[in-house]
Amino acid sequence: MDSLDDVIVAPITGVTPAAVALIRGSGAGSWRLAEAVFRAAGNSRLEPRHAVLGVIHNDGEVIDEGYLVLFESGKSYTTEESFELSCHGNPAIVRRIVNLLIEKGARAARPGEFTERAFLNGRIDLTQAEAVRDTIEAATxxxxxxxxxxRDGRLARHAAEIRRKIAHELATVEAVTDFSEEIGDLDREAxxxxxxxxxxxxxxxxxxASSAHIMRHGLRIAIVGRPNVGKSSLMNRMLGSDRAIVTEIPGTTRDTIEEAVEVRGLPVVLIDTAGIRQTEDRVEAIGVERSQLAAAHADTVWMVIEAPSGWTSEDEALAAALGREPDLIVANKADLGKQESRGILVSALTGEGFDQLEAAVQDCFGAELPLANERQSERLAAAADRLEAARATLEEGMPTDLACVDLYGALHEVGAVTxxxxxxxxLEQIFRDFCIGK
Ligand SMILES: Nc1nc2c(ncn2[C@@H]2O[C@H](COP(=O)(O)OP(=O)(O)OP(=O)(O)O)[C@@H](O)[C@H]2O)c(=O)[nH]1
Ligand SMILES: [Mg+2]
Structure with a gap:
């Protein structure tokens, strides 16, 4: 059984060849372990939070050289006595040193166990622990x-504030439940x-929370429209590469193509689709079905039309067939003429209007913070339900101790967020997604 008393060790840098790698050990007694495998060069003495050069050895046989930093308890990532030992970033050397530390009495850390200890030791709350994972995964x-x-605790503070308010309400209702003779009845309305x-x-x-989802997984934009209006060209310009095949032949794109791209620092997934029209061609017909599906599952739908001809009856028919109102109309080929005034005028050929397209992407991300992730918003929704139930109880003149049960439940749900x-x-669910060493 794992225990908080174990000294745990793991590489905290990647396990691919690199100039340098770091190994972390944490737990009471970890300094003694580090000192058992490390000999400082010359007359240097080990001092907390100072890097000291030396050699890593196995009972005198030198394995590698590197530096050792000791951290006192209360001043480390986990808050425990811990150390960080550097060596050459050769996976075989790293493995050997980790195994040596395990031989001397340490245990291999589970994924996320250092962060889990920081949480269990009260240095960070769960929203901050999850933010550590987000930081490592963040691409944009x-x-x-x-x-x-x-990580700075934005959401943690907000949740704590909500918790305080619920606790206050619970105390108020509980007081009248227990001591109504002394303090009178509850002002139910208030x-x-x-x-x-x-x-x-x-x-x-x-x-x-939905913007948090988009932030994590990328905003999915389906690019739809009639054949040959320039959907693939638009996608290629956004990507800055010739990813999708472009020809003057209508019906070029047969299947949906997805590509991730960063727009103004924001994560976006562009989905190029087959042009939609009545067709006899079976392959193309399947492509059309797929584009309808892509539109249905996208976060936002851009419908491309041709600026020179403007909104045509075919566009009208297509919009109806789509099964979903387009969120944005993009009038392409503006370099050839500009009949169309609705939507954003662009040219995939010259790049005209793409600034506005980027601004439209940015608008989809909405408020900056605080955003809850799926786990957190589930708990918050449960808390809101319990609060609603408590309020209904009070409103209907039912016994106040029934309301207390729900208020207590709400308190518990918000507590699960942090x-x-x-x-x-x-905890297990959260930390198993972490990488080793974090
Ligand atoms: N002048 C001009 N030509 C464009 C522009 N955008 C695309 N084209 C041309 O329009 C034709 C069709 O472009 P595509 O990007 O393949 O159009 P599509 O909508 O993906 O077509 P399908 O895949 O067949 O549905 C190509 O010959 C492009 O070079 C533009 O902004 N200006
Ligand atoms: Mg195409």
């Missing part, structure tokens, strides 16, 4: 920025109002 600037704000305002606050946090009341399986 915006994802990195969001992860940094979460209590209901306060509960409603907490619910509103929670719902606002949840409303932002980890104040997280169970072991929640």
């Amino acid at each position: 600037e915006a994802q990195q920025r969001r992860a940094r704000l979460l 209590s209901c109002e306060r509960i409603s305002s907490i619910v509103a606050e929670i719902r606002e946090l949840i409303a932002n 980890g104040d009341s997280a169970t072991d399986d929640i």
Whole structure:
């Protein structure tokens, strides 16, 4: 059985060849282990938070050279006594040193175990622990920025504030439940109002969760339109490469093509689709079905038309066949003429209008923060439901202790967001997604 008393070790840098690799050890007694495999060069003495050069050895046989940094408990990533040992970034050397430390009494850390200990030792809350994982996975600037704000505890503070309000309400209702003779009856109306305002606050946090989803997985934009209007050309210009085949022959794109791209630092997935028209060609017909499907599953749909001819009856028919209102109309080939005034005028040939397209992408991301991830918003939604139930109880004049049960439940749900009341399986679920060494 794993214990918090174990000294755990793992490489904290990647396991591909590199100039340098770092190995971390954490737990009471970890310094002794580090000193058992490390000999400082010359007369240098080990001092906490100072890098000291030396050699790593197995009972005198030198394995590699590197530096060792010791961290006192209370001043480390996990808050425990810990160390970081550098060596050459050769996976075989790293493995050998880790195994040596295990021979001397350490245990291999599970994925995410260092961060889990930082959480269990109270240095960070669960939203911050999840932000550590987000930071490592963040591909775009915006994802990195969001992860940094979460790491700083933005959402944690907001959730703690909501929790405080629920706890206050619970105390108020509980007091009249237990001591109504001394302090009189509950002002049910005032209590209901306060509960409603907490619910509103929670719902606002949840409303932002869909942008959090987009932030994590990328905004999926389906590019649809008649054949030959320039959908593939538009996609290629956004990507800055000739990914999709472009020809003057209508019906060139037969299947949907997906590509990830960063637009103004934001993660976007562009989906080029087959032009939609009535067709006898079986292959093309399947492509058309797929583009309808792509539109149905996208976060946003861009319908491309031709600027010189403007909105035609065919476009009208296509929009109807799509099964979904396009979110944006893009009038392409503006370099050839501009009949069309609706939508954004662009030219995939010259790049005209692409600034506006990028701005449209940015608008889809909405409010910057705080955003809850799926796990967090599920818990918040459950909390809001419990609060609604408590309010209904009070409103209908039912016994106040029934309301207390729901208020207590709500408190518990919000606590699960930050980890104040997280169970072991929640923790396991969160930390198993982490990489080794984090
Ligand atoms: N002048 C001009 N030509 C363009 C522009 N965009 C695309 N084209 C031309 O229009 C033709 C069709 O372009 P595609 O990008 O293949 O059009 P598509 O909508 O993907 O067509 P399908 O895949 O057949 O549905 C090609 O000959 C392009 O070079 C533009 O902005 N200006
Ligand atoms: Mg195409």
